[in-house]
Amino acid sequence: MASVSRALNGTGVVTEAIRTRVLEAAARLQYVPNSGAQSLMTRRTHTIGIVLPTLYGEFFSELIRGIDIAARSRGLHLLISSTHCDATEAGNALQSLIGRVDGLLVMSPYVDGRFLQERVRSSLPIVLISTVDIDHTHTSFYVDNYSSAYAMVAHLAGCGHRTIAHIAGPDVNVDAQERVRGYRAALNRELPGAAEFVLRGDFTEESGYRAGRELLATGMRPDAVFAANDMMAIGCLCALTEAGLRVPQDIALAGFDDIPTARFVVPALTTVRVRISDMGGRALDRLASAIESPAQFQPVSETVPAELIIRASCGTPARPAGNPRSAPVQRV
């Protein structure tokens, strides 16, 4: 009967008597509405889908944490699909989410705006994080990779480091690409004549460790190593220390992301603070408002600011890292 629905949902008018009787019976019978039936009528699942390439490491737990907090405060549920290694898997993940959600939060190196347009009806709101979208057809969030990487290398140069190596993230990853680009530009402009030295990594500690050993094996010893994320920096730190080198005295080190652990490793890691959970929360807020008012939803691309966090791992600056391009610097 309709009054039951009205009482349960607090929508429409019901006599107090009926209301209490319904609520009491519902409680007694452990009644829980079937959300499938509900969303069939309301056209809302109150669920948003999240597509992530992996869940490995603190970056993703921070991201999900931020998304989760924002979602909870809006009464939205999170359907998570992570761990896909190529476009096919990403496509499948997408497919299986589409019929179950009101909107999609996508972060994937294997997906781009066009890919999404081809397989998702345009009425489904989507927000992208660190995901390529040449045609600017979607709302996106990007970390300020290029400038921050530039600023970090400039800061390292300002600390007196002349040869600076870079441990890059995966080739396919747009964050990784932009960070290399920033590294290269800074090297060219701030240290003219200095040789580039790029080692490959894949954003895991393991790969940072391997890169560190590789570096050592070449016999070259750069003044500083700038890793494209904190996990690789931590792996590299381990390799360097294992080889008897002291950080920062013998070799300086910097990372990217400012994952929670960064300030607790020894020496504390100089890095670029991304405010990962904030970014996740903002992306969700954006998606939620797109779901509520689809008409006003214009695709805009937002750059998430980042700041240098100067800790012990990079040594003391010889001169202040004053550079018009540099992100705000903070000593912690």
Added chain:
Amino acid sequence: MASVSRALNGTGVVTEAIRTRVLEAAARLQYVPNSGAQSLMTRRTHTIGIVLPTLYGEFFSELIRGIDIAARSRGLHLLISSTHCDATEAGNALQSLIGRVDGLLVMSPYVDGRFLQERVRSSLPIVLISTVDIDHTHTSFYVDNYSSAYAMVAHLAGCGHRTIAHIAGPDVNVDAQERVRGYRAALNRELPGAAEFVLRGDFTEESGYRAGRELLATGMRPDAVFAANDMMAIGCLCALTEAGLRVPQDIALAGFDDIPTARFVVPALTTVRVRISDMGGRALDRLASAIESPAQFQPVSETVPAELIIRASCGTPARPAGNPRSAPVQRV
């Protein structure tokens, strides 16, 4: 028409001609079945709900990662509800999941078996992880906390450490409780007369760091510190090193969990390996089989074995840590 459904789902018989026409049309129209309507008929959502207290740190990302991999291979979706700080919030999280899932994976210090029985219809399969269930009404997974903590303290004693402090996790947390218990028992039996020294923490690096400073402030300097998880051990490491102490020469350190970062901090962290993602995967497998054949689902409690992982942070053992109670020891 029924044939469409049959063609799309590959169930029942359809002419090849119809099959291709349907599939082609579906692709062209970007058709995606409405999962709500589907589950209304099939009584299956192919979704399982996960209740977690928080998402902070690598423990939870590893756990979810393991669950996710297992879920994917079974075609199950994951609805995640984390971040609840008390029983009320946990109850709400539960309520909002119940109507949407085929089963529940619950890990929460604020929930127990009875609490669940009161608000979840008994036909909904539930698997517990590190969650109290005195009446043994649910299937549960528990880390072998007590024995492993005992073994770790015995190992530290075997390394020659006489005074051993413990940084405990939150009081409400059953893992934390059992680890303190193991610590106490080992101290009593392996180092008779040695004083207990328990510092409070909450499983975050920050709290480990604070505990480390607190320890230093007392003026006592134990030979070793055993933290109830790796994150606190890493925080403590930072506090100790900051104060000019060397680990393990001046003070030994051990953690619990073996999160991925544990082997990359310097010195590498001696710890108890829990195989977090495995545990998550096994819990999901158990839940999945309960969903498939509810009749055979008997509540059983499983203890997940753990092993000591001896790395540099605890110093070299003076004598082999041979103890009948001890978990298998591995040097890495």
Added chain:
DNA sequence: CTGAAAGCGCTTACAG
């Protein structure tokens, strides 16, 4: 203020 009725998008016996 309330209940009967239609309908959301599917699946599944059922009759043909």
Added chain:
DNA sequence: CTGAAAGCGCTTACAG
């Protein structure tokens, strides 16, 4: 092999 029909559990105009 296929289509008409019923029904899953809800919500929402609608008439009373």
